[in-house]
Amino acid sequence: MRRFFKSFGYAFSGIAYAFKTQLNFKLHIIALLLVVAAGWYLEVTTQESLWLIMAVGIVFITELVNTAIEVLVDFVSPSHHEKAKIVKDVSASAVLFAAFIALIIGMIIFIPKIFYAA
Numbered sequence: 001m002r003r004f005f006k007s008f009g010y011a012f013s014g015i016a017y018a019f020k021t022q023l024n025f026k027l028h029i030i031a032l033l034l035v036v037a038a039g040w041y042l043e044v045t046t047q048e049s050l051w052l053i054m055a056v057g058i059v060f061i062t063e064l065v066n067t068a069i070e071v072l073v074d075f076v077s078p079s080h081h082e083k084a085k086i087v088k089d090v091s092a093s094a095v096l097f098a099a100f101i102a103l104i105i106g107m108i109i110f111i112p113k114i115f116y117a118a
């Protein structure tokens with residue numbers, strides 16, 4: 001049991017590291033708060049909420065993995081290297097891709113509601 005809580009502690013320190021060092025992580029949290037507020041105000045259904053949770057989830061997961069990859073690359077290749085650039089660029093593109101999918105899901109759910117509410 002103690003081991004279980006310890007591993008939670010490690011995971012939370014990873015989240016804290018991403019929050020402290022990554023501007024994008026802070027922006028994702030602001031986006032999350034906006035999505036929660038909009039979802040509450042525009043009364044999203046349970047099914048829509050599940051899609052929004054998935055959308056937000058993939059963004060946070062890719063951002064955390066991207067942060068880990070950045071740290072690893074800086075550790076193994078502190079000097080400029082073509083392969084290090086490719087690893088970081090591909091990793092960053094995963095975040096971009098996830099954010100794009102989340103944006104599309106958000107637009108599909110919120111745009112009709114905004115027009116309906118207006």
Ligand SMILES: Nc1ncnc2c1ncn2[C@@H]1O[C@H](COP(=O)(O)OP(=O)(O)OP(=O)(O)O)[C@@H](O)[C@H]1O
Nearest residue numbers: 022023070077078079080081082084085088089092
């Ligand atoms: N060691 C390296 N060798 C080659 N290119 C690198 C290296 N480190 C970074 N780069 C290039 O610079 C870009 C930005 O790298 P950086 O580590 O600053 O990422 P970032 O997304 O700006 O991260 P952070 O959020 O920490 O500022 C990378 O996508 C890559 O193209």
